[in-house]
Amino acid sequence: MDILSEVVLISMMSVALFVMAPFLGMLAMGIGRKMSARMQNRVGPPVLQPWYDVQKLLMKSDTASNSLLGTMAFAFFIFNALAVVVLVTLGDLLITLVLFGLAQLFISLAGFAGSAPYSHVGANRNLLQVLSVEPLLVMVAIGVLIVNGNYFIKDLAQNSSIILYLPAAILVMVFALLVWMQKGPFDLSTAHQEIAYGPLVELSGKNLALVEMGHWFETFGLLGIFSLFFNTIPLVSPVTGMVPAVVIDIVLKSVVAFFGLLVVIWIDNATTRMAWYRLPKFSFYIMLPIVFINIVVITAKFQWGWF
Amino acid sequence: MTLVKSPWVVHFSGTSCNGCDIEVLAALTPRYDVERFGILNKGNPRFADVLLVTGAVNPRTAKSLRNLYDQMADPKAVIVVGSCGSTGGVFHDCYNILGGIDQVLPVDVYVPGCPARPEAIIDGVVTALGLVKAKLEAAARGEAAPKPEAPAAKAAPEGGEA
Numbered sequence: 001m002d003i004l005s006e007v008v009l010i011s012m013m014s015v016a017l018f019v020m021a022p023f024l025g026m027l028a029m030g031i032g033r034k035m036s037a038r039m040q041n042r043v044g045p046p047v048l049q050p051w052y053d054v055q056k057l058l059m060k061s062d063t064a065s066n067s068l069l070g071t072m073a074f075a076f077f078i079f080n081a082l083a084v085v086v087l088v089t090l091g092d093l094l095i096t097l098v099l100f101g102l103a104q105l106f107i108s109l110a111g112f113a114g115s116a117p118y119s120h121v122g123a124n125r126n127l128l129q130v131l132s133v134e135p136l137l138v139m140v141a142i143g144v145l146i147v148n149g150n151y152f153i154k155d156l157a158q159n160s161s162i163i164l165y166l167p168a169a170i171l172v173m174v175f176a177l178l179v180w181m182q183k184g185p186f187d188l189s190t191a192h193q194e195i196a197y198g199p200l201v202e203l204s205g206k207n208l209a210l211v212e213m214g215h216w217f218e219t220f221g222l223l224g225i226f227s228l229f230f231n232t233i234p235l236v237s238p239v240t241g242m243v244p245a246v247v248i249d250i251v252l253k254s255v256v257a258f259f260g261l262l263v264v265i266w267i268d269n270a271t272t273r274m275a276w277y278r279l280p281k282f283s284f285y286i287m288l289p290i291v292f293i294n295i296v297v298i299t300a301k302f303q304w305g306w307f
Numbered sequence: 308m309t310l311v312k313s314p315w316v317v318h319f320s321g322t323s324c325n326g327c328d329i330e331v332l333a334a335l336t337p338r339y340d341v342e343r344f345g346i347l348n349k350g351n352p353r354f355a356d357v358l359l360v361t362g363a364v365n366p367r368t369a370k371s372l373r374n375l376y377d378q379m380a381d382p383k384a385v386i387v388v389g390s391c392g393s394t395g396g397v398f399h400d401c402y403n404i405l406g407g408i409d410q411v412l413p414v415d416v417y418v419p420g421c422p423a424r425p426e427a428i429i430d431g432v433v434t435a436l437g438l439v440k441a442k443l444e445a446a447a448r449g450e451a452a453p454k455p456e457a458p459a460a461k462a463a464p465e466g467g468e469a
Contacts, residue, residue: 052312204353
C-alpha cells in the first residue's frame with residue numbers, strides 16, 4: 001500500500017468514525033441505562049431511549065431566563081465534538097483531553113449564567129470535578145509522552161505494550177468516566193435528588209438536547225480513549241495483513257469499551273454519592289500518587305535507563 | 308411521536324397524606340419499573356413534560372403549584388393522582404382547602420383511588436401524553452386546541468397567602 005492510499009484510507013475512516021461517533025455514544029449511554037436497570041432487577045428502557053429523549057427535547061419550547069444558557073450549552077456540544085474530531089483524526093492526545101475539560105467548563109458557565117441557587121452550587125461542584133480529573137488525565141498524557149516520545153494518538157494506537165507500561169491509565173480513565181458521565185460516587189454537580197441537576201437546572205428544550213448530544217460525543221470520546229490503551233494491530237498485522245488487523249482491533253476496542261462501561265455502571269450502582277470535599281481528596285491523595293509512581297517507574301526505564 | 312416514548316415527570320405533593328406519593332414511588336421500583344416506558348421522575352419542572360400532583364390544594368401550595376406549572380416548557384400535561392387531588396376528597400370542606408387541583412390548574416387526566424394503584428398512575432401518564440399529542444396535532448391542523456375545563460370560580464388568590 002503506497003502512502004497516498006493509506007492517507008485516503010485513514011481520512012475515510014476518520015470521517016466515518018466522526019459521523020458514527022454521536023450514534024455510538026448514544027448507544028453506549030442507552031446500553032448503560034439498560035445495564036443499570038438489569039443490575040437493579042428491572043427491565044429498563046429501550047437501548048434507543050437517549051435518542052427518543054433528545055428527539056422529544058428538540059420539540060419542547062425554551063424557558064431559559066438568560067440567553068447565555070443556550071450559548072453555553074452550544075459551546076459544550078461544540079467542544080465535545082471538536083475533541084472527538086481530534087480523536088478520530090488520530091491527532092494529539094493532550095489536546096483531546098484538554099478539549100473535553102474545556103467543554104466541562106462551559107457547563108459550569110451555564111450554571112453561573114442561571115439564577116437558581118442550585119445552579120450555582122452545581123457550577124462550583126462542576127469546576128471541582130474538572131480540577132480533580134484534568135491533572136490526572138494530563139499525567140496520563142505525560143506517561144504516553146515518556147513511552148512513545150510524542151502525544152500522537154496515531155502512535156499510541158500502534159503501541160501494543162502501552163498497557164504494560166501505563167496500567168494506571170486504566171484507573172484514571174475509569175475515574176474520569178465516572179466523574180464526567182456523572183456516575184456515582186462522583187455525580188456531584190448534577191446530583192439529581194440533591195440539587196436537581198445542578199448547573200443544568202435552568203436548561204430546557206433545545207438547550208438541554210444540545211447538552212445531551214454533547215454527552216454522546218463525550219461518552220464516545222472517553223470510552224474511545226479508554227480502549228486506546230488496548231492495541232493488537234502490531235501483534236496481528238504481520239500474520240493477517242493490515243485490514244483484517246484493523247477489523248480485529250476495532251472488535252477488541254468495542255469489547256474493551258463495553259467492559260469499561262460495565263465497570264463504570266457497576267461502581268455507579270454499588271456506591272452512594274460522596275460529599276463534595278471527598279472528590280479532590282480522593283483524586284489528590286489516592287489517584288495522583290498512583291499515577292505519579294507509575295510515571296516515575298517508566299521515567300526510570302525510558303529516560304534514565306535503569307532497567 | 309417521541310413525546311409518548313419519553314415522558315419526564317415532575318412530582319408535586321399538594322397537601323397529600325403521602326399515601327399516593329408512596330404509590331408514585333412504588334411505580335419506580337423493579338416491580339412496576341416505569342423507566343421501561345421511558346418515564347423518568349425528574350426533580351426539575353424545566354425538564355418535565357408531565358406535572359403529577361397528589362393531594363388537594365390549600366392557598367399556600369396553590370402558589371407553589373402555579374409556579375411549578377409556569378416553569379414547565381410546552382407542551383405539557385397535568386395529572387392528578389388520588390381522590391383528594393381530584394375533588395378535595397374527604398378534606399373537601401375543610402376551611403383551608405381550595406378543593407381539587409382543577410381549581411388552580413387545567414387538569415388533563417384524573418387518576419382516581421385512595422390511594423391510586425401504580426398501574427393506574429402509569430396508565431394516567433400514558434393517557435395524558437395521548438391528549439398532548441392530540442392537542443399538538445390539532446394545533447398543526449390549525450384548529451382550536453381541545454382544552455380541558457378552565458379553572459373554576461374558586462381559584463387561588465393571585466400571589467397571596469390567605
